[in-house]
Amino acid sequence: MDRRVTKKGDDASGKERPTLKTLAFMTGLGVTTVSRALKDAPEIGAETRRRVQLVAKQIGYRPNRAGVRLRTGKTNVISLVLNTEREIMSFVSDIIYGVSEVIADTPYHLIVTPYSRSQDPLDPIRYLVETGSADGVIISRAQPNDPRARYMLEHGIPFATHGRTEMGLAHPFHDFDNYAFAGEAVRHLARIGRRRLALVTPPVGLTYYGHTVNGFADALSEVGASEVPFNTVSIDHTIEQIRMRTAQLMRRDDRPDGIVSSAAAATLAIVAGIEDAGLKLGRDVDVVSKQSSELLHLFRRELLVVNEDFRLAGSELARAVLGWIGGTEPGSLQSLSKPSEVLPYRV
Amino acid sequence: MDRRVTKKGDDASGKERPTLKTLAFMTGLGVTTVSRALKDAPEIGAETRRRVQLVAKQIGYRPNRAGVRLRTGKTNVISLVLNTEREIMSFVSDIIYGVSEVIADTPYHLIVTPYSRSQDPLDPIRYLVETGSADGVIISRAQPNDPRARYMLEHGIPFATHGRTEMGLAHPFHDFDNYAFAGEAVRHLARIGRRRLALVTPPVGLTYYGHTVNGFADALSEVGASEVPFNTVSIDHTIEQIRMRTAQLMRRDDRPDGIVSSAAAATLAIVAGIEDAGLKLGRDVDVVSKQSSELLHLFRRELLVVNEDFRLAGSELARAVLGWIGGTEPGSLQSLSKPSEVLPYRV
């Protein structure tokens, strides 16, 4: 079955989508000349160039992606690789929009490549590399020793990671300064008189787990507060688990009077746990939490929040991959975003 | 610049990605035969077919997308078109995962095509159709008279809408039964003694605005309760606006004792507004809200919720587009999902 409705020939009539051949016919030039004229090649006369570009614009010529891709191998695709189970909800939408903003006026398309719990996180990456499905890749949940980053470096495909790695290899990344966040959180709690602090960590194994834990520990000793260990949960646990274990913790005699939480969803559970234990937020205990949308202050006005902007992260990551694809030194495409101040309830 | 690192020739050695030519060389057959053997064409001998398929699997042959696309026009791409400003956060992530689940074991890729406030919603659709960038499209925020659906029908590109249209034209859709939701909500409120009800509607202009309003009105007269008009906001308004106007409403003498909310984010604002007015949820007023993740019960235990499953919506929409692409009658690819019961706080 031939997909064409009518035979086109060289006549350039009809409603078919224009190709280089159409342009060549209309301008009376060769296909090669047209192709080069459109990309401002120097060996094409200035007038010819303008003429071709004018006609191209007039008839709305758009290069055929399949043609380009087949010939050059360039896909004009950026792939965002996401974990279907563990990714934070607002992260997904914000980062997509952030990426979109940046690639909107480029020829790039964004494809979303998900993988699930059951799979090796390397699987989708291998697929992308082996099939050459993308010119660049964005991954999240970076690990200190990240096999995905290593694999992509080995195979020479440009990528950017959300979060840093610690492999001594330079690659683009964007990260939120979680060391600073945890530190600020501790200092703020200390400032309002809290001395016994607990931390609800990021998932063990991700790089920013370490950053957060270190920021927390360093600030603790700086302000002379003490830590109440709370290693039984991380923000990757379910709402129910976090809630239950927080309640357990808060019923103990040596319970904390301040908690630092690395994610908004976990914070909802933490607060529920606190209240399950019959305690009151703001009186018996204060909680500082990261959030990426303005919801926590509506939830409990007593919550102390620090904002992390995922849309910004998306934009930065997109800029970074595009930069690398465009030939910029990967080591220079790294950015770290500083946390906002700890914000108390605004009336 | 030629992208190939080494000249391949016909020798099938090296680390290049295998093509039909490679397979042809290895099996000693012609390229055409290999191509047909892989798609189980009847004019290929049974043994040859098995042999080719075996070799193909062994060396991990994967058809080149650009080749197929160029030759056949088939992109193997589904595009999800999203509004960057107005889309509900959890909607984006859940629907993406829902779609992904379905296309995971197909050759399809998912591309996300966003558009913003400033643009005509038809723009991205036109782009997709004109450039032939996708085999199928999923759109959200369906309107009774939806120019996007009309355009795609006219241009013969398969699509599915999240929400129904009312143009008398058959096309695939998935929708949540918001008429039933609003009705159930009203009946539940009546059952617990609420008589003066207000509705926070979906965005005016979307089809499900009408469904919701009608379900609300019909149930009101069924149970003999009265409506407190609250037309100054919809769930597309900002948190601040909803909060402020809810507070205003709740300070009036004729304030409602029951509110039905069409979205979780709006509900947070509504509750804040209620409390701003010095009233207490569950005592002075009850609120029934739709939600798509389990957060509202953590927020205020007194909230009454109905769950809407966006991941399911994503799966259904994907199945629908794929069905249409596969030749199924579009009119038969329609589904409506019934709301859960109104759930009070679970201990």
Added chain:
DNA sequence: TTGGCAACCTGTAACGTTTCAGTATATTGA
């Protein structure tokens, strides 16, 4: 024996693009 036919396989062309290796014309240098 021969013609016909089924079963199985093959080469060529085309999709739209870019690159390579030119060609034709005008311009320059001596």
Added chain:
DNA sequence: TCAATATACTGAAACGTTACAGGTTGCCAA
């Protein structure tokens, strides 16, 4: 004046795939 050279353009080939229009072989009926 003639050759060398720069300028402006061109055709053919190739990327990997599929559709079309054959080609060979073997077998059977006449």
